[in-house]
Amino acid sequence: MDNHARTPLPDRYEPFAPGIEPAVPVPGYPNTWTHTPAQPLIRRPVTRTEATGPLALWRKLPCDESNLAVLGPGRIAQGQLMHVSGRILDESARPVRDAVVELWQANAAGRYFHPIDQRDAPLDPHFVGNGRVRTDAEGRYAFFTIRPGAYPVPVKDTWWRPPHIHFSVLGPASLSRLVTQMYFPGDPMNEWDRILNSIPDAAARQRLVARQTHPAEVGDGWIAFTHDIVLRGRHATPEA
Numbered sequence: 277m278d279n280h281a282r283t284p285l286p287d288r289y290e291p292f293a294p295g296i297e298p299a300v301p302v303p304g305y306p307n308t309w310t311h312t313p314a315q316p317l318i319r320r321p322v323t324r325t326e327a328t329g330p331l332a333l334w335r336k337l338p339c340d341e342s343n344l345a346v347l348g349p350g351r352i353a354q355g356q357l358m359h360v361s362g363r364i365l366d367e368s369a370r371p372v373r374d375a376v377v378e379l380w381q382a383n384a385a386g387r388y389f390h391p392i393d394q395r396d397a398p399l400d401p402h403f404v405g406n407g408r409v410r411t412d413a414e415g416r417y418a419f420f421t422i423r424p425g426a427y428p429v430p431v432k433d434t435w436w437r438p439p440h441i442h443f444s445v446l447g448p449a450s451l452s453r454l455v456t457q458m459y460f461p462g463d464p465m466n467e468w469d470r471i472l473n474s475i476p477d478a479a480a481r482q483r484l485v486a487r488q489t490h491p492a493e494v495g496d497g498w499i500a501f502t503h504d505i506v507l508r509g510r511h512a513t514p515e516a
Contacts, residue, residue, distance in 0.1 A: 293510040295477030302474045304431055333376045333446050334410040341407035344379075344421040353403035355384025355422035359494040360458070360486070362502050363415040364445055367509025371415025376446040377505075379419055380406040386427030386439075395427065420498070426465055438465030438472075445505055452507040457516040459485045460501070475514045483513050 301308040345353045360379075364372040382388050382405065387397040389405045403422065411417050424439045441458045459466050466472060466485070475481045486503040494500045505513045 291510065292508075292512060293477065293480070296475060296480035296510075296512060296514045298471070298474040298515060299476060300474060302470050304433060304435060305429060305470055306431065308474075331448075332374065334374055337376055337408060339376060339408050339410035342409045342419050344403065344405065344407045344419060346420065347402055347404075351402045353383070353422045354400045355403075355425075357498045358421055358423045359418065359498045359500045360421060360441065360503060361416065361418035361500075362486075362504045364411050364417065364447065365415060365504060365506045366447070366452070367507065367512065369506075369511075371411070371413070372447050372452075372507060373411055373413050373415055375411040375415070375417075375448070376408060377411060377417040378406070378408045378444040378446075379421070379441060381421065381441045382424040382427060384422055384425050386425030395430070397425075397427070423460070423499070435468060435470065436465055438463045438469050440469075443505060445507065447507045454505065454507055454513065455515060456505065456513050457484060458501075458503050461485050461488055471516055475516070480514050483511075484516060 300312045345357050347353075364375045364377065366372055380388075382393075383398075383400045383403045385397040385400070387393055387395055387399060389399060389403065407419055407421070409417050409419065421441075424441060426436050426438050428434045428436050439460050443454075443456050443458060445452075445454045445456075447453065457471065459469075459472060472481055472484060475484070483506070486501040489500045489502050491498060491500055507513075
């Protein structure tokens, strides 16, 4: 018998704690006005579709793009080489295996390898800035990349986004999809970032900040950060 047939469906998920969801739209960030629903979300009962599907996404999406920093012999990205790793956990702090973890980021000059980013900053021919991996049995993921640069938001009253990394996590069910960001500890721009500070709860904001680990854990030449991501529940990683 299929394991899913033996597992009772949840009739509810743990609620989000007050203050962990961003207060949107964010003033001075036009995209949040066009990407934010104008009406309250419609609640639907949890059926097997929402609780278990789609299954085995890693079979459909290539998940072997873990090294963004070294494209090949002699093709090394410019910037501070960095290793980012962590675990994907569910609302009960259990590891989520076979989750699909996508990462995208700006290069060391703070520019994205994307046609919409036309800022006058250099592109790195050896850095595309996106990757995708599958978590192991302990819910672990890891990427080799470079530390991204900060960049200005092109609005009338310009403000700068601190170095950050975007994550998209596709867990075991459609309700466990999360798009979020990771920030770096101790960066003074964090306190000015309007996206990070759109999350009212201070403890929830801190869950978006990675923890630096000793370089010896990864090897010479790489700074190292660890960042766990929690899907749903009262201790969930905030959307960002």
